[in-house]
Amino acid sequence: MSAPLSADLAQIGKSVVIKGELSGSEDLYVDGQVEGTIALKGNSLTVGPHGQVRASVEAKGVVVQGKLEGNVQASDRVELRKSAVVTGDISTQRISIEEGAYLKGKVDIQGKSEKAAGK
């Protein structure tokens, strides 16, 4: 499966390994390995089917098709596709989980008021 092509989409390919802090103001598609932190406050992160992310993630939206280890804080929504393997706590306003996805961790749905209050 290839990532959707878009002018505002940064891509990390299958053979790429990154360790450290990743931040940005465009959507990010990760099909390689990332270890550290990912901060995309107003944008979305997609972990592709070959992606292996070991990081705490802060983004507007998070879609997981591969492996993600770390806590996820999404201001809008989280989608776990059927091939997703997620270990970590998820805090979001909306979540969708496909049949077959694996999750080890907490799901905390926060309302807009809670987000604003910083709870």
Add this chain to the structure above:
Amino acid sequence: MATVSQNFMKLFRGSSGRTPADAPDVAQKLTRRSSGLGELARLWESETPLCVLDLGSTSPSNIRFFTERSHKIYSEDLLVASTEAHLVTKDEQGNVVLDSRRFLADNLVYPAAHFDVVLCWNLPDYLDESLVRPVMGRLWSVLKPGGMLLAFFHTKDAGPDSPCYRFHIVNKDTLEMQRIVLRRETRRGPTGAVHTAVSDGFRLQRVFNNRHIETLFRDFASIKFFLARDNVREVLVVR
């Protein structure tokens, strides 16, 4: 259409006498009423957000059920976790066992008295013997005083090949049951062809009698049994 009670009997009678042709399909889901779940229902309406620990396979339905009610749900599939190869060790007699200390270092790592409810489902019946008591001890400690744990146990009529199910909450006293089929890793064979080995799920490890169950939960404050017509006892214990 099969009635709920017919579904009960089909599910928990075990595989004895059953042919592959009439075995439940992987995707097939069957419903059953759960008295134990019904007892817990009053808690779900609580305005105070509850902390719920679901020890079955990741269930989108269960996550939706609890998050819609503003509760926090934790999902942790202990049966799958118990299949990790690094857990295999030998005891003093040289018997192959699973390392419970290592298992509890990697799993069920929560603060003491954290959960209001633990949904154990049929975990004790399918979990390796060496893990059952340590896991129950840990569950006692992570439950709040007054917190409740729901578990299902087969009766003696269940066969060793009784299929293991995952449980999806449909409503306050109804569950959907879906047979677990394990998928192994995909491997390339000697001819270069790709094979995906699929096993038939988890095997029933033992059948607890009432006394065994009472002993298992002896540290809890109270225990309540619900007998169903499907060779299953539901047990609700309170810490």
